[in-house]
Amino acid sequence: MSLQQKENVLTLRHEFVRRENEKYFVVLASGERRDIQVGTQNEEGFEVISGLQEGEKIKQVDFSQMNSAE
Secondary structure, eight states: OOOOOOSSOOEEEGGGOEEETTEEEEEBTTSOEEEEEEEEEOSSEEEEEESOOTTOOBOOOOGGGHHHHO
16 A cells, blocks of 8 residues: 655645536635635645635635525
């Protein structure tokens, strides 16, 4: 078994990442939708390859609103 360890990687917990039509995105604190590219993922979260920089404020997914928005 090979384990991969990366340093200086931006990661997000699952509750901040949304998925639509095979694409991933986040919603910034301003309400703007921002597409992101993700890499490795596990039970804790996603590696963010591009589309978001450290320090940018994002909103947590409101799971109670997901079905009513679709």
